[in-house]
Amino acid sequence: MKSYNIAVIGGDGTGPEVIREAIKVLDAASQKFQLKLNYTHFDFGGERYLRTGEVLPDSAVGELRKFPAILLGAIGHPDVKPGILEKGILLRLRFELEQYINLRPVKLYDERYCPLKDKKPEHIDFVVVRENNEGLYTGAGGHVFKGTPHEVAVQESINTRRGVERCLRYAFEYTRKRNKDKKLTLCGKTNVLTFAFDLWERAFHEVGKADFPDIKRDYAHVDATTMWFVKNPEWFDVIVTDNMFGDIITDLGAMIQGGMGIAAGGNINPQGASMFEPIGGSAPKYTGLGVINPLAAICAGQMMLDFLGETVAAKAIEDAVIKAVREKLHNLAAGKMGYTTSQVGDLVASLL
Ligand code: IPM
Ligand code: MN
DSSP: EEEEEEEEESSSSTTTHHHHHHHHHHHHHHHHHHHEEEEEEEEEEEHHHHHHSSOOTTHHHHHTTTTEEEEEEOOOOSOOOTHIIIIIIIIHHHHHTTTOEEEEEEEEEOOOGOOSTTTTTOOOOEEEEEOSSGGGGGOOEEESSSTTTEEEEEEEOBBOHHHHHHHHHHHHHHHHHHSSSHHHHHHHOOOOOOOHHHHHHHHHHHHHHHHHHTTTTEEEEHHHHEEEHHHHHOOSEEEEEOOOHHHEEEHHHHHHHOOOTTEEEEEOTTTOOOEEEEEOOOOGTTTTOOOSOOOOHHHHHHHHHHHHHHHHHHHHHHHHHHHIIIIIOOOTTTTOSEEEEEEEHHHHHHHH
């Protein structure tokens, strides 16, 4: 029997509630496919910070590094100033564990949940490969004369050839493996950000030409990309982009696939500890009410199994989610599902 050690960070707000359901479904899948998942829980998050003053103990990164996969609920607490937990936990883990890919599938399971007119599941099925370690997220920059009328704030986008190229290579490989339209779209802003996206564009064509001649190369400016997400989402197969643009377009992606209740992502280090999360955040106003949709966390669990190589079990979870979405749930939004959080977990587990 195959066995995997999984680190679990429930985190803040509704994080622990949705992770409970993800584990329920993972356990049902493990039983069916004869796997063994051993969970180790970590209490990182806002509560721990408010209690101890410590965001992430220094030993945490080293400990987490030993796990092949981490399942994360949500980070962000209403009583903690924005940025402290996000930078101190989420971004620190993404960077220090070198999870240089943020993989976000955008897939519509049922047209009832799509806010776009006449768009059906066959129109919305693409994947965003977001660079996850560089760009505007590194914290490079600073203030001068802070608080005075001539204050200066500089926030720099860092793009290294190595960082950009490894992200592009991952995206090309992913497009090849996905084996759909075999089209990779670089999403950038070459008309204005003429340093950063010049590097991206050159690397994109060099790598593509040399090593991925079977993959069509396509380019879209980020502003046009948001337009096409709404107008022609069926044009996309795989999109590769930098950290900031990827952050922005994947929220729009989540909306066209049915909302934050269903959107999952993976922070991937192809050679190391990778971290899977529902992308919706901690939703403080729904915390503890049993109304939040756990499907995004369940889908994060599915992505985790897929990453671990358990593709059959992962596919079975996806099929059960699709069945629940198409045949049972009334709505994907919190409080409108027709089921409680824990009933949705039971439902998916029983459909497996
Ligand atoms: C996301 C989130 C994070 C990001 C925040 C919470 C730091 O919005 O995962 O998309 O900006 O990457
Ligand atoms: Mn985001």
